[in-house]
Amino acid sequence: MSMRQVFVDTVEDVMRHDPRVAVVLAEISRDAFTPHDRVINVGIREQALVGVGSGLALSGLRPVVHTYAPFLVERPFEQIKLDFGHQDVGGVLVSIGGSYDDPAWGRTHQAPGDVALFDTLPGWTVRVPGHPAEVGPIVRDALARDDRIYIRLSLRENASPHPVVEGFTEVRRGRQGVVVAVGPMLDTVLQATRDVDVTVLYATTVRPFDAAGLQAAVGRAAQADVLLVEPYLEGTSAHLAAEALADVPHRLRSLGVRRDAELRAYGTAEDHDSAHDLDVLGIAAAVRRMFGHPAAAA
Amino acid sequence: MAVKSESGFAGLPALFRRMSGDEKHEWAAESTLDVLWVLYDRVLDVSPDRVDDPDRDRFLLSKGHGPMAYYAVLAAKGYLEPSTLDTWTTWDSPLGQHPDRVLVNGVEISSGSLGHGLPIAVGTALGLRLQSRAARTFVLVGDAELDEGSNHEAIALAGRLGLDRLVAVVVDNESGTHGWPGGVAKRFEVEGWQTSTVDGRDHGALHPALTQDHVGPLAVVAKIRKGER
Numbered sequence A: 001m002s003m004r005q006v007f008v009d010t011v012e013d014v015m016r017h018d019p020r021v022a023v024v025l026a027e028i029s030r031d032a033f034t035p036h037d038r039v040i041n042v043g044i045r046e047q048a049l050v051g052v053g054s055g056l057a058l059s060g061l062r063p064v065v066h067t068y069a070p071f072l073v074e075r076p077f078e079q080i081k082l083d084f085g086h087q088d089v090g091g092v093l094v095s096i097g098g099s100y101d102d103p104a105w106g107r108t109h110q111a112p113g114d115v116a117l118f119d120t121l122p123g124w125t126v127r128v129p130g131h132p133a134e135v136g137p138i139v140r141d142a143l144a145r146d147d148r149i150y151i152r153l154s155l156r157e158n159a160s161p162h163p164v165v166e167g168f169t170e171v172r173r174g175r176q177g178v179v180v181a182v183g184p185m186l187d188t189v190l191q192a193t194r195d196v197d198v199t200v201l202y203a204t205t206v207r208p209f210d211a212a213g214l215q216a217a218v219g220r221a222a223q224a225d226v227l228l229v230e231p232y233l234e235g236t237s238a239h240l241a242a243e244a245l246a247d248v249p250h251r252l253r254s255l256g257v258r259r260d261a262e263l264r265a266y267g268t269a270e271d272h273d274s275a276h277d278l279d280v281l282g283i284a285a286a287v288r289r290m291f292g293h294p295a296a297a298a
Numbered sequence B: 001m002a003v004k005s006e007s008g009f010a011g012l013p014a015l016f017r018r019m020s021g022d023e024k025h026e027w028a029a030e031s032t033l034d035v036l037w038v039l040y041d042r043v044l045d046v047s048p049d050r051v052d053d054p055d056r057d058r059f060l061l062s063k064g065h066g067p068m069a070y071y072a073v074l075a076a077k078g079y080l081e082p083s084t085l086d087t088w089t090t091w092d093s094p095l096g097q098h099p100d101r102v103l104v105n106g107v108e109i110s111s112g113s114l115g116h117g118l119p120i121a122v123g124t125a126l127g128l129r130l131q132s133r134a135a136r137t138f139v140l141v142g143d144a145e146l147d148e149g150s151n152h153e154a155i156a157l158a159g160r161l162g163l164d165r166l167v168a169v170v171v172d173n174e175s176g177t178h179g180w181p182g183g184v185a186k187r188f189e190v191e192g193w194q195t196s197t198v199d200g201r202d203h204g205a206l207h208p209a210l211t212q213d214h215v216g217p218l219a220v221v222a223k224i225r226k227g228e229r
Helices: A003-015 A046-058 A070-076 A077-086 A114-117 A132-144 A183-192 A211-220 A237-242 A267-275 A280-291 B008-020 B034-044 B068-076 B117-130 B148-161 B185-191 B204-209
Strands: A023-026 A040-043 A060-070 A089-095 A124-127 A147-154 A169-172 A180-184 A199-203 A205-207 A225-233 A249-258 B058-061 B137-142 B166-172 B195-198 B218-224
Touching: A003 A023, A003 A089, A003 B148, A023 A046, A040 A169, A046 A060, A046 A077, A046 A089, A046 B117, A046 B148, A060 A070, A060 A225, A070 A077, A070 A089, A070 A114, A070 B137, A070 B148, A077 A114, A077 B117, A089 A205, A089 B218, A114 A147, A114 A225, A124 A132, A124 A211, A132 A147, A147 B034, A169 A183, A180 A183, A183 A225, A183 A280, A225 A237, A225 A280, A237 A249, A249 A280, A267 A280, B008 B034, B008 B068, B008 B137, B034 B068, B034 B166, B034 B204, B058 B117, B117 B137, B117 B148, B117 B166, B148 B166, B148 B185, B166 B185, B185 B195, B185 B218, B195 B204, B204 B218
Parallel strands: A023 A040, A023 A060, A060 A089, A089 A147, A124 A147, A180 A199, A180 A225, A225 A249, B058 B137, B137 B166, B166 B218, B195 B218
Antiparallel strands: A124 A205, A169 A199
16 A cells, blocks of 8 residues: 555544544545545645645644645745744645656656755654555654644655654664665665664654764764765755764765756656665665775674 | 723824824825724624634734734734834834734734735635634735735635635735736636625725625725825
8 A cells, every 4th residue: 555545544534533634635636535525625726725724724623735745845835934834833744756756757746855945944843754554653643733744755665664753763783883764765775784884773753853863873883974865855964963963073974866966867766766876776885985895894 | 812992993093103103194095904994893703802712703914014004903902002012123022014923912824925815814714614613704915915826726716615704805006017907806706706896995885895795705805096005
């Protein structure tokens, strides 16, 4: 079952007993939801999508605002900033599409900058599940709260889920440094670091950033070397990792969707992983450059 | 929290001057003054001691630029201490050039960037309807503000959703550079709104226009002489 289907099923299940929950859509996923008074499709009107979500929150409801990532976060960005943040109301924004889930559609349907944009706004929790089984608890938690939450769903996923926790989860412990894998990047990171003696931390909650968890993992390693591997714009969390390690001489490198050029290519998501060095080969190469050849660690 | 001293329409100029300065007469040119007064004095089911009542009417000032008339009316109606007006736009004053709902008692939305209030009002009216509340939602926009496309998303949507407890007041002083050939009201009519166009200074005309029975959403275009703000 896809992350989106788990999201829809979870929301519909919660709606059965929580009359506060209302869903606003802009055509995308309209057929995934069963018709309901509190599922409102506004049409292809993304400014109204977010504005209506804000109004629902002001009236006392818990809005779930959902569409494809660029049309949820980028097109109506000022509505997110003002209609939720500046009004100081809560809401659950849920995107699908990730950075490049469907690259045949080209640049218009890619949103690698979404989490970086949320970083310009105070008060948002950002959660990036890496497996459909992690989506249920994340969505239930979001619906039960009153604050502002962005949930980033993708077709990319790890082979198995991890328990959903607030901070980072230590998946593997090593001595040479720390690799942080966000959401769907985990399996690729584990393969790419298979022969390297590093700690691997898994993150589904990326905002707030688990500074204490990173500090603790770095403290246990012999070297304060940190590699961030994120499925969105490279270095999105670098400022927070640097801040967490401000008192420790450290090295920090970031992998993610490249910032330097627009990639005008279609193909598959795997092709794009490769182009951004986010496949096993690309990450393994970065790991070797940072942590040395596996033989050196022996 | 309700403030005890209330004043009538005749008291507004004195309240206004606490912000604009003694020598100025800007209050007379404030395009929203009469609409705001009629709403707060005779139309809205609101009061300073019910600002969190879920059944209160909602008034959303989308045209948040130039809020002196709004603050004056809020002070006249007991939402603000008149002395607070003296602090306006200073560092720790709750009163800025654009209103902030977090800082001012009774202010329903923070506004200033144009084109946000009408979509939020559609969501508010929809949310109240979903909760079976009878409260009405009023939103005030300017004719130039309608340049923002977000309004047209909301106008079409409100019509299709049949939001019969939503009222948009368009204060029309013909300030939009490119204008609205055929009139502002037409933009609402084609989307299924009931509309009235009245003299925006005439309290006797504004009141029946704002309280008329309507099927679907209602738009009241309050005409103000061109050039008056």
